[in-house]
Amino acid sequence: MKALVALLLLTQLLNCKSIPVGPFQPLLSRVIDCDDPESEEAAAIAVDYINSHNLHGYKFALNSIEKIKVLPRRPTGELFLLELDLLQTECHIVNPLPAENCTVRPITDHVVEGECDVKLLKLDGSFSMLSRKCHSKPDSAEDIIQICPDCPLLAVLNDTRVINAVNLALAQYNGEHEDVYLRLVEIGRAQILHLPDSVSVEFAVVVTNCSGKDAQEHVDGCLPEDQVRFGFCKASVLTEGNITVSCEVYGHQAGVTHDHLTKEHLGGEIPSLSKGFKHHDLRHFHRGPAQDTSDSSSQEAPVATPPAAPVAKRDVGAVLDPSHPPPPIDPIPGHRLPLCPGRIRHYQV
Structure with missing residues (x-):
């Protein structure tokens, strides 16, 4: 019986017509x-x-x-x-x-x-x-x-002259604006000038819930407001002590907290990953x-993958003329670069 079943299956397989499959x-x-x-x-x-x-x-x-x-x-x-x-x-x-x-x-x-x-x-x-x-x-x-x-060229962000310039500039700004106290969140970039001998810095800040007087008593307790606001400062600090600093404070941006700045780097000199970098x-x-x-x-x-494009000779004048750039070579009909x-x-x- 098993031999008969096997014979029937073999007959069906031999009678099946193969279906040609074309190239992919x-x-x-x-x-x-x-x-x-x-x-x-x-x-x-x-x-x-x-x-x-x-x-x-x-x-x-x-x-x-x-x-x-x-x-x-x-x-x-x-x-x-x-x-x-x-x-x-x-x-x-x-x-x-x-x-x-x-x-x-x-x-x-x-x-x-x-x-x-x-x-x-x-x-x-x-x-x-x-x-x-x-x-x-x-x-x-x-x-x-x-x-x-x-x-001037970019200076290393953790250069002591850069850090000192940022600290001096921010201290001067906070001293001139006692109603609000800003804390450093990041140094953006810095350049050291030799004539005149000065340091130019840019840095981001956050507005805290302290006034200048509050900060004198407990600066570590000065944290970002519930409606966090950020700012950005530019300063130039000359070695003889002259400091020019300006800061722009932005309004609260709904949904924007920058937790990586306010929690990880608040008040720090610079983010650890940027030390040694410009x-x-x-x-x-x-x-x-x-x-x-x-x-x-x-x-x-x-x-x-289109076949390699053939090398075509072109008129030198046409190639050099920017108003008539050479057209891309068609590697295959209907396909261009x-x-x-x-x-x-x-x-x-």
Whole structure:
């Protein structure tokens, strides 16, 4: 009986017609230019996310979109992979002004440049951040000196001259404004000038629940108000004792507490992570759900790799003429390379 059943199954298998399976057809990535409105929308959302999740230092502005790649995502949506070039603004993170309204630091002010690789998901017409990987660095001293030989360079944030200048400036401001007492939450940046011999500093502060008189009696009890308010100060301290300091205090921002500043660094000289550094690196000071990892909940569809582009001879005059840039080479019919990098919004570092 078992032999009969086995024979019947074998007969059915032999009679089955094979179904030909064609070669797998991978999906092609969609090509858009770095200055395409869709690219700029994705970049704007990424920069806003980076600024809103930055723990220390200053807000950044988009300078250019260096690269972009759009990949299909299974089961739905698209992945946008962008390389962004950013520039530090004059707005500290406690400043409520939107980054797009902040002034980008001039290159002679020893500018800090940021570079970010970001991944966004576009689903049903809306973008959301999946991951980002950023770092920032000051422009090289050689470049600054070449542009402006007399411009001061960034100083190390825990330099004793910097810390002393901040303490003197804040003490003078509090002495001149007895109705409110400010406490230091972070030194933003500093520059040491030799002619005249002075220290220029910028630092963030928080308004406490004390007056100047209260602070004289129990300064350790001077804590941020329930409706926390932050401020930002700039000061110049000359070695002979002349101090110029100005502070701007911002109104209460609903939902904004900056607990990492008010609880971890209140009254401290500088955050421990920035000791020995001249600026607050984007590499270290980020928080939020979009970490430096890939999107584990989605799958990128296989993407065909275009064949190597052939080398084409071009007219030298046309290549050198900026008003007639050469078009990207089409590696395969119907597929072209994106026009990247995009436009420079401020200046080239």
